Amino acid sequence: MLLTEEQRFTLIAVCITSFLTPFTGSAINIAIPAIGKDIGANIVALTWISTSFMLASAALLLPVGSMADIKGRKPIFMAGIAIFGLTGLVGGLARTSSLLLAMRVLQGMGGALIFSTGMAILTAVTPPGMRGKFLGINSAVVYVGVSVGPVLGGFITHYLGWRYIFFFITFLTLVALLAATRIKTDVAPGKMTGFDLAGAAFYTSGLVALMYGLSIIATAAMGKWLLGLGVVLLALFVYRELNSESPLIELRVLLRNRSFAFSNLAAFINYMATSGVTFLLSIYLQMVKGLSAQAAGMVMLSQPVIMALVSPYSGRMSDKVEPQIVATWGMALTMVGLIMYQFVNRDTSLIYVAITLVVMGLGFGLFASPNNNAVMSSVPAHQYGIASSTLSTMRLVGQSFSMTVVALIIGAVMGKVKIDAAEIGPFLLSMRLILGLFAVTCVGGIFASLARGTIHAEPDRLKG
Template sequence: MVDILISYAIYICPSPPARPSSDRGEEVYISSPNPQGMCEAESKSSVLFIATVAAFLPAFANSAINVALPPIGVEFGMDAVLLGWVVTSHLLAMAVFMVPLGRAADIWGRKRFFTLGMGIFAASSLFCAFPSSGSALIFFRLFQGMASAMIFGTAVALLTSVFPPGERGRALGINVTAVYLGLSLGPFLGGILTSYLGWRSIFLVNVPLGAWVVLLTLRRLEGEWVEAAGERFDWLGSSIYALALISTVYGLTSLPSAAGAGFLALGLLGLLAFGLVELRSRSPVLNVRLFRDNRVFALSNLAALINYGATFAVAFVLTLYLQTVKGLSPLAAGFVLASQPAVQAVLSPWAGRLSDRIEAQVVASAGMGFVAAGLLLLALGLDGETGLGFIVAVLALLGLGFAFFSSPNTNAIMSSVEKRDYGVASGMVGTMRSIGMMASMAIAMTFLSIFMGRVQVTPEVYPQFLEAVTAVLSVFFVLCVLGIFASLARGKVRRGE
């Protein structure tokens, strides 16, 4: 699949002119920060606007689908664990394709892979709107996740390419704001769409918007960004990486069964083999030496992995809780869930600017502390009688923590590497997010399976469901505390160029 996408991307988007490289003595593509001959400020604005709009769409789709899960479950007869795969399938595809396609974009052009990703996103959204079964929906969500990988794996790299270190935090903060604005509006607009137009409308709105971004990109950005031109693509490493990751995720989501433990062990061994292969590769798909030799890069990515692993499934379990135990409509549940990403969307640009002045280990660690406090409050206070005001207040606290963590941590990762690794670093940001989200969903689905079994959430199992939610939130709190130490240990950022 990866080789087909790469071949198609190269075919539909011709390369810019080549020139000899004075430092490597080989032909490389011209990296153009000024498409269409625009001034530098206008070029930056164009890239920022397009990357920001693109960041909004997958985030909106992922957030909006949460409030539509109960109606989808009723229509297709899906239990809570299978509904989790509607979310997890998208994340799995993102994780599998993020790094290989981010590396391919470094070699053959970030703009062309970004454009292709937006096109696939729009097309796959159309198919997701009309599945014949729950299994078909999960299948089409895989393609939507692959497209999201192409978008996220290149958008941050494009921003990092055109914004210098002193301005990068602000740009990345705006980009993160778009992500969490999508997450904010997702529950609200998703609730409206599901209540009045049905859950299929959540996917249909992405079709014209995705097509518009494609046209905007082709019209406004005529240059190309290729920092690793002439290097070889690592097909062997990419294949091992994909198979190992699929086995690991399937194993996690199949626990506590013996088969799940077996797949998990096989996947972890595959990831170890991947690391050994990449250390010997002359042009690795993932420069694992960055993890070995770059402490800021390694620990910042670890902090991101823990943060997303400890938080993503909160929305999943809360949407089930609000629409079953509390009996709220999808629209009302969306209002409640929107409080967390709304706070984050407002504060992320400011947190990003702050990370240009204050070390990320301080700002991001404080954010992780706020998140840990919010998770502890939910774990201790959530039951059948919990008031909505308490839930909204805690979600707002989580939003504050996410804002202080996400933008500074992303800025730290991207500023700790050289330009030729921007695509891989951008892909790694998305990969840590995707793997963390999948781990979060795996933890939630495992506890739901242990406490409830493979049944739909009905009044008969509400006590077991609440026990599972409390266990999930408790595990998330412990993970978040560990994340604080990882964030503090990263040290000062080396501003790459």
């Protein structure tokens, strides 16, 4: 079946934006040491260059997703692309850590606009018989972004400088924006009765206050007050969503469905335990082992390659074997990989580091697809939108928590030292503490994965 012009351009626009987000994160992580040296940022500020993007995206994803369902997806999608590209351009020109950090916050906001609309637009323009193929292509592009990010980011940083990563991002957004102008289909569901403004305010402000307060609690007195404020605001958000006629997220569905609830909890824990690893490993390989950005990128490539190879097979396996079993093994292997990092020091061979990355990649590859399958299979068809948005929120919030913990422990152990003046001993101690904590967290993830129960044995529950 030949694609229409709209389908071709929609696929191009959505696939480029799906590539951009993982590519940007992994490429910038590789460039972190170079960024720190160039603009004189301390190591705590550098953690926020990575954290700020994820936190801004997580804070806006639910409100923007709800707004897109009411007002239409195409304008929000295109605005997200434009913001992503413009902030990339200004970020590449930034001479101070403050300006770069501000651009990363705005870029995260643009990312939220893209996350909440791209998949829905792609689904809307494709007929049911081709939908799986289109979504499969889009998923493959995400893995390409994760895999290419360290290598291409390292190459660009080594030969051109880290600023050209941002310029490359801007170029790709221009292509995506031109393709998006050819999208015509923009059907918003008619069931939405209104936008929960109070819920959006509680969620966004509560999440930001909680994350920032946690990250500075060891170094600033206001940290505990922000942390407490965040807890209160998020509690108000939960109360609001349970009683709202048009909630941002259907917490009532989450609380009634054991498999759905524990699968999302497992996703949150897994992303929290793994997302900070690439940031730490980038610094370790370049500042401790003395590798160039390009060489560090090649070493780090082993994890996403294993993820990309294993995920399709684990996904198919979870159609035959309970996702509970496959995903739990994945979580356990992730924990093993994190424990292996406890033995990393300045004399550790690169072969050992690569093996640890392979174990981590195998663990995540076994976990992600079966867990996604469990989430989507635990709800009836008319709740797929709720399931998808909830899972995306768990991913982004988990990633944000991961980098917040990194900022907290690095700030407490090392202080606000410049990255080129940082001592290897305190950094290695920080790294072991962080990854040790993440390994312990995986124990909770294993229990959450087991507690979800069976999916294939309960098909009747999902009818209607």
